[in-house]
Amino acid sequence: MIKAVLTMTNNFNYMRSLALLLLLAACNNSPERTNDTVAQDTVPVFILQQDTLKKVVELPAELVPYENAELFAKVQGFVREMKVDLGDHVKKGQTLAVIEAPEINSRFAESEATFQSAKAKWMSSKDNYERLYRASKAKTPGIVAPVDLEHSRNQMLADSATYAAAGKQSQAYKEVSGYLYIKAPFDGVITARKADPGALVGTNAMLLTIQNNRILRLRAAVPEIYVSAASTSKNIDFRVDAYPTQRFKAKLARKSETIDPATRTELWEFEVDNTNHELKAGAFAYIKIGIERNTLSFMVPAGTIATTQERKFVIRLKEGKAEWVDVRQGMTNDTGIEIFGELKQGDTLLVKATDERKQGSSAYWKVKKN
Numbered sequence: 001m002i003k004a005v006l007t008m009t010n011n012f013n014y015m016r017s018l019a020l021l022l023l024l025a026a027c028n029n030s031p032e033r034t035n036d037t038v039a040q041d042t043v044p045v046f047i048l049q050q051d052t053l054k055k056v057v058e059l060p061a062e063l064v065p066y067e068n069a070e071l072f073a074k075v076q077g078f079v080r081e082m083k084v085d086l087g088d089h090v091k092k093g094q095t096l097a098v099i100e101a102p103e104i105n106s107r108f109a110e111s112e113a114t115f116q117s118a119k120a121k122w123m124s125s126k127d128n129y130e131r132l133y134r135a136s137k138a139k140t141p142g143i144v145a146p147v148d149l150e151h152s153r154n155q156m157l158a159d160s161a162t163y164a165a166a167g168k169q170s171q172a173y174k175e176v177s178g179y180l181y182i183k184a185p186f187d188g189v190i191t192a193r194k195a196d197p198g199a200l201v202g203t204n205a206m207l208l209t210i211q212n213n214r215i216l217r218l219r220a221a222v223p224e225i226y227v228s229a230a231s232t233s234k235n236i237d238f239r240v241d242a243y244p245t246q247r248f249k250a251k252l253a254r255k256s257e258t259i260d261p262a263t264r265t266e267l268w269e270f271e272v273d274n275t276n277h278e279l280k281a282g283a284f285a286y287i288k289i290g291i292e293r294n295t296l297s298f299m300v301p302a303g304t305i306a307t308t309q310e311r312k313f314v315i316r317l318k319e320g321k322a323e324w325v326d327v328r329q330g331m332t333n334d335t336g337i338e339i340f341g342e343l344k345q346g347d348t349l350l351v352k353a354t355d356e357r358k359q360g361s362s363a364y365w366k367v368k369k370n
Helices: 002-028 102-136 146-178
Strands: 042-047 054-072 077-082 095-100 181-183 188-193 206-223 235-240 243-255 265-273 284-292 297-300 312-318 321-333 336-341 348-350 366-369
Touching: 054 188, 054 265, 054 321, 095 206, 102 146, 206 284
Parallel strands: 042 366
Antiparallel strands: 042 348, 054 206, 054 284, 077 095, 095 181, 188 206, 206 265, 235 243, 235 284, 243 265, 297 336, 312 321, 312 348, 321 336
16 A cells, blocks of 8 residues: 555656656747747848949940931932942032933023123113213213213113122022032942932932941930939940940930930930941940949848838838838849938848738847848
8 A cells, every 4th residue: 555655656756747847848949038028030130221322234325327318309300420329438529419400401591691681781771870970070061961860870770680680590590500410418428329320300309328427426315213323424335246245435425405205214425436437327236334323322132122002111120110111212233222211321121021011010029130
């Protein structure tokens, strides 16, 4: 009996020890407490710092000729001679084509004859008036009647007006006859030829295209977001597909000073020295422009920004509670995304923001800094 009691006592002590061990093990496996609150999860955060945004962007561009002109016939006629062909280099004022229009030459000859006739008649009436005027001033009175002097003066004025009108008409026909000769408006190269000798051409028929390719315009559409932060340096480099291992230089010449509402870009134009004609007008190019914000910015990882249908925000930890702060995105670079909002340096932000972490919820989780 005593043995049985001892056995039961020993079993009871064993069970009590086992229960104590299990209780201690459970305590050791319990969640870590922070400020007497059980931490439910661990979230990475970081301390917000200001930095200068710098990046280099590559934008598509296009090479266009410095000067480009499509030459049309200004009068209707037949092509008598084409003096140039595709690829020919020409000088300013050089005759490129000759149009044959006999009726224009006839009109010019007629207007020239009319001009000479009017000139002769005016000179005769002028001479007559001057002789009568001198005679009227002689000492012998009454030698010239006043009415004759006035008549000769009126005749001289009428002939003078006719002579001036004939001169204007002759000059006009002379200019029209000059349209029969198509001349180069500037130094350049012939890039298109659309007519041959004998072809009937009119005012809507293009004969030739001439381009000045010694200097090329490099045009790039700079997105609105980069316009204010783009580098002020006027010298940039670019590449073209025709020379994949080579880079070329260009100099900023002008800007459009307006944002295109269709593309939300500003047109920038650079000038490229192409004296050796290595580059070709019409080719696509790719330019590199340095971007640097002139003020400090907040840069955050991409996951820091949460987006819903109503808002875009980051989550800030303030006084142990989650706070949603609305932000606007700026530019991106290798370090993250530029943001703007009611933030200040030193704020603690969640690395990964989500709308599942409700605003105002207590910070029962244990934070872990990156």
